[in-house]
Every structure is written in C-alpha cells, then in structure tokens.
Amino acid sequence: MQAVSTLSNHDLRDEIKAYWSLRAETFDTQPGHEIFSEDERAAWHALFRKHLGEGEGRAALDLACGTAVISHLLDDLGFKVTxxxxxEPMLERARAKAKARGRQIRFLMGDAERTMEDDATYDVITNRHLVWTLVDPLACFREWHRVLKPGGKLLIVDGDFVNTSRLTRLLKTVTRLASRLGLARDALHGAPNSDMAETHNRILSRVHFSGGAHAPAVADLLKEAGFTKITIDQNMGAIHKAQRKNFSFFKGLERATQHRYAICAEK
Known part of the structure; x- marks a missing residue:
C-alpha cells in the first residue's frame, strides 16, 4: 500500500468517496443515520425550526445528503430542497426514497467542497456528519458562504468523535463486550465490518480534523470564512433521547456523553 506521506488530497478524497459508496447499502439500517420514530423526527424538526425557521418555499441545499434523511426533514418544513x-449509490437510494414518498426533492451528483453552484443561490445550507471528513474545511466553508444568499444561514450537525471522555470510552468498551455476547441489538444494524472500520480509521487519520472536530475549532474557521452570528448549540438531548429507543442501553448512554452539536452561522 502507498505510504500515507506520499498520498495526495485527491487520493484521500477518492478514498472517502469510495468508503461512503460502500456504506450506502446499510446506511438506512443504522439508528443515528435513518430516523426510526416520529419522536425523533419531531426532535429534528424542532432543531431545524429553532435555527432556520419554517421553509416557506426557501431554497435549501443539503450537502453530502446521503440517502436524503436530512433532505426529507427540510422538505417536511416547507423548504425547496436540493x-x-x-x-452514486447514496443518490440512487435517495431518489428511490423520495419517489416512494412522493417528495419533490432535486438530487445532484457533486462535491460538497466544490459545489459548482452559482453565487448566492440558496437561503439555507445544511449538512450532517460531513465536517469531520473535510480535507480543507476553510476553503469548503468559503465555498458554502459563496453559494448562500446574503442573510442566508448554514446549519452544521456534527461531533467530535476523537476526543472522547473517559466515561464515553468506558461505555464504548462495554457496548463492544455486550455485542460479542449477543446482548447489544444495535450491533446488528449494519455496523461496518472490520475492513470498513479500518478504512474509516485510515481516513480519519488524514483529514483536517484528525484530532477531532471540536465545535469551537469549527466555529473559528467559519468566522475566518466570512460567516457571522455563529451559534454553537449542544442541546441535542431530545434527539438523543428519541434515538436511545433503538440503541442498546449502553450504546444509548455512550451517545449521550459524546460531544455532538449543531452550529448555525449567517452570511
């Protein structure tokens, strides 16, 4: 295998793309990705209303949309969603899901770091669990700033999954043990196999936030990219409580102790 020191960003980005293409098959089987209850859906709606308001036909761009979980939440609230x-495997499932639900959501193949969209096109930009994968987040944030309309808002949902607390690490260990004993049902929800986990860790070691995407560090880069009125919201309790019903006991506790957040910023 090629040494990490000789790999270019292009190589890394190709590996990230291939990784998520493979993850598409099981993405919607995993709690924390797809939504499995109306309580969780309502909690996500509340978070989006809090920071973005009702859609009222405003144009929203859901970046790294995957199978369109967030796209559908935005559509629920009345946004005109792209x-x-x-x-492509993610987009195939996204299109099929929208067709089955009768949703008028437009899907494009494109790169969240280089959208190729026109200046000042969107009122809202959203993404979930994207920022930690970015190779050059400052350039990416400038790109998002460019395609937002003046007064438009960006909403990032992400977390620092590297700098975990002792309690989180303990609960993760307990969850793994419970999985081996067949006591953790969430271990069966399409979790990555050992090869995929190795690929994930290799990618994580080489992206910008390899040391963890801590909210203040993300906010600092957003400010440098030109965003203002930056708000860090760590009140994700209602979402975690609803998700807990689909996790094993220890997995639910583990998630609640993680540094997960929403960041809203304005152009």
Missing amino acids: GLDWA
Whole structure:
C-alpha cells in the first residue's frame, strides 16, 4: 500500500468517496443515520425550526445528503430542497426514497467542497456528519458562504468523535463486550465490518480534523470564512433521547456523553 506521506488530497478524497459508496447499502439500517420514530423526527424538526425557521418555499441545499434523511426533514418544513452527494449509490437510494414518498426533492451528483453552484443561490445550507471528513474545511466553508444568499444561514450537525471522555470510552468498551455476547441489538444494524472500520480509521487519520472536530475549532474557521452570528448549540438531548429507543442501553448512554452539536452561522 502507498505510504500515507506520499498520498495526495485527491487520493484521500477518492478514498472517502469510495468508503461512503460502500456504506450506502446499510446506511438506512443504522439508528443515528435513518430516523426510526416520529419522536425523533419531531426532535429534528424542532432543531431545524429553532435555527432556520419554517421553509416557506426557501431554497435549501443539503450537502453530502446521503440517502436524503436530512433532505426529507427540510422538505417536511416547507423548504425547496436540493440534495447533493458525490456517491452514486447514496443518490440512487435517495431518489428511490423520495419517489416512494412522493417528495419533490432535486438530487445532484457533486462535491460538497466544490459545489459548482452559482453565487448566492440558496437561503439555507445544511449538512450532517460531513465536517469531520473535510480535507480543507476553510476553503469548503468559503465555498458554502459563496453559494448562500446574503442573510442566508448554514446549519452544521456534527461531533467530535476523537476526543472522547473517559466515561464515553468506558461505555464504548462495554457496548463492544455486550455485542460479542449477543446482548447489544444495535450491533446488528449494519455496523461496518472490520475492513470498513479500518478504512474509516485510515481516513480519519488524514483529514483536517484528525484530532477531532471540536465545535469551537469549527466555529473559528467559519468566522475566518466570512460567516457571522455563529451559534454553537449542544442541546441535542431530545434527539438523543428519541434515538436511545433503538440503541442498546449502553450504546444509548455512550451517545449521550459524546460531544455532538449543531452550529448555525449567517452570511
């Protein structure tokens, strides 16, 4: 295998794209990705209303949309949604899901770091669990700033999954043990196999936030990219409580102790 020191960003980005293309098959089987209850759906709606308001026909761009979980939440609230992803297997499932639900969501294949969209096109940009994968987040944030209309808002949902607390690490260990004993049902929800986990860790070691995407560090880069009125919201309790019903006991506790957040910023 090629040494990490000789790999270019292009190589890394190709590996990230291939990874998520493979993950598409099981993405919607995993709690924390797809939504499995109306309580969780309502909690996500509340978070989006809090920061973005009702859609009222405003144009929203859902970056790295995957199978369109967030795109559908935005559509629920009345946004005119465009979902963008660079993994065709994800987009195939997104289009099929929208067709089955009778949703008028537009899907484009594209790169969240280089959208190719026109200046000042969107009122809202959203993404979930994208920022930690970015190779050059400052350039990416400038790109998002460019395609937002003046007064438009960006909403990032992400977390620092590297700098975990002792309690989180303990609960993760307990969850793994419970999985081996067949006591953790969430271990069966399409979790990555050992090869995929190795690929995930290899990618994580080489992206910008390899040391963890801590909210203040993300906010600092957003400010440098030109965003203002930056708000860090760590009140994700209602979402975690609803998700807990689909996790094993220890997995639910583990999630609640993680540094997960929403960041809203304005152009």
